[in-house]
Amino acid sequence: MEEANWYVVHTYSGYEKKVKANIEKSIQNLHLEDQILEVSVPVQEVVEVKDGKRKVSEKKLFPGYVLLHMIMNNETWYVVRNTRGVTGFVGPESKPVPLTEREMIPLGIKPAHFEIDFGVGDQIEVISGIWQGTVGYVKSMDHKRSVASVGVDMFGRETNVDINFLEIKKI
Numbered sequence: 001m002e003e004a005n006w007y008v009v010h011t012y013s014g015y016e017k018k019v020k021a022n023i024e025k026s027i028q029n030l031h032l033e034d035q036i037l038e039v040s041v042p043v044q045e046v047v048e049v050k051d052g053k054r055k056v057s058e059k060k061l062f063p064g065y066v067l068l069h070m071i072m073n074n075e076t077w078y079v080v081r082n083t084r085g086v087t088g089f090v091g092p093e094s095k096p097v098p099l100t101e102r103e104m105i106p107l108g109i110k111p112a113h114f115e116i117d118f119g120v121g122d123q124i125e126v127i128s129g130i131w132q133g134t135v136g137y138v139k140s141m142d143h144k145r146s147v148a149s150v151g152v153d154m155f156g157r158e159t160n161v162d163i164n165f166l167e168i169k170k171i
Contacts, residue, residue, distance in 0.1 A: 001021050002071045004037055005098030009088040013064045015085040016041045018068055022083045038069040042107055065090070067107070072096055102128075102166045118170040124150060129167045136161075138168075 011019045020039045027036045034128045042061040047054055066086075070076050079095065080086060085140055091097035099107075118124055118138055126134045136152040151158045 019085040
């Protein structure tokens with residue numbers, strides 16, 4: 001059996017939830033539950049203050065996009081691509097390209113085989129991102145977000161910065 005990966009589908013802006021509902025209905029009608037595993041529209045809660053009143057609302061993290069955890073084959077591609085509101089898969093020439101592990105972590109999607117070899121107090125080097133080449137010490141770890149708080153030297157003082165686990169290697 002093929003491996004399921006995460007893919008990104010581009011939709012008309014504002015139609016993300018409708019596209020999600022349409023894909024889920026197609027999954028149920030065509031019995032594709034074992035091939036299209038999850039349909040997601042990532043959102044975050046935002047607190048707005050209007051007229052002195054606090055209002056909590058949901059904001060789409062990626063307007064115009066829907067995430068799919070699926071096994072890519074001709075049938076699943078056809079079903080998703082021909083769903084009303086879908087303009088195509090994200091990738092060169094609309095050819096679907098699965099998300100990498102590094103792209104999935106900030107979205108809260110954990111790969112099945114994710115291991116780290118460092119812990120609190122270990123000296124690490126940042127191997128990618130804006131802090132690339134920086135050396136520091138792990139102060140704390142948030143496994144839920146896959147982020148380590150690392151003490152780095154900035155302008156002659158130690159400053160804690162949050163860095164994704166995939167961007168760190170133990171020295």
